[in-house]
Amino acid sequence: MDPYEYVILVKYSIVLTKLRNSSKMSRAITYHQLKQLKPKNLLPLLLKYRDFALATVLVEMLRLDKLNVVYEEWCIQMLRYSTQAEPTLIDKFREKFENLAAKVAIDQGYSFSAIQSYQNAAREASMSGL
Numbered sequence: 434m435d436p437y438e439y440v441i442l443v444k445y446s447i448v449l450t451k452l453r454n455s456s457k458m459s460r461a462i463t464y465h466q467l468k469q470l471k472p473k474n475l476l477p478l479l480l481k482y483r484d485f486a487l488a489t490v491l492v493e494m495l496r497l498d499k500l501n502v503v504y505e506e507w508c509i510q511m512l513r514y515s516t517q518a519e520p521t522l523i524d525k526f527r528e529k530f531e532n533l534a535a536k537v538a539i540d541q542g543y544s545f546s547a548i549q550s551y552q553n554a555a556r557e558a559s560m561s562g563l
Contacts, residue, residue: 444494448472451490458482473497480506493536504533 452460472495479488485507492500535548
């Protein structure tokens with residue numbers, strides 16, 4: 434077996450395992466069914482059922498260019514349905530987008546220590562502005 438095909442098979446297996454064990458939208462489908470369904474068609478279904486963690490795994494594992502869609506939908510749903518106070522929501526948004534920025538930067542070849550130092554400087558700047 435080609436190493437590239439093996440890596441793809443492992444990533445699909447991870448997605449299938451997460452899909453089968455999802456608390457929001459469990460689906461017992463086979464590898465063949467997932468390939469026929471196509472991951473890009475599965476993503477809207479996961480967002481409809483608000484399974485954002487699984488949608489993020491799907492996008493990251495199968496390298497779909499839709500991570501922004503998952504984060505946008507998550508933000509919209511949090512703003513519509515959350516009963517948490519505004520400062521708590523702001524902190525959650527900040528944390529999620531810092532994680533997203535770190536993932537994007539690492540994918541583009543920046544070092545993890547440079548990302549952390551930038552995030553620490555940004556936190557200090559925002560704290561001094563209070």
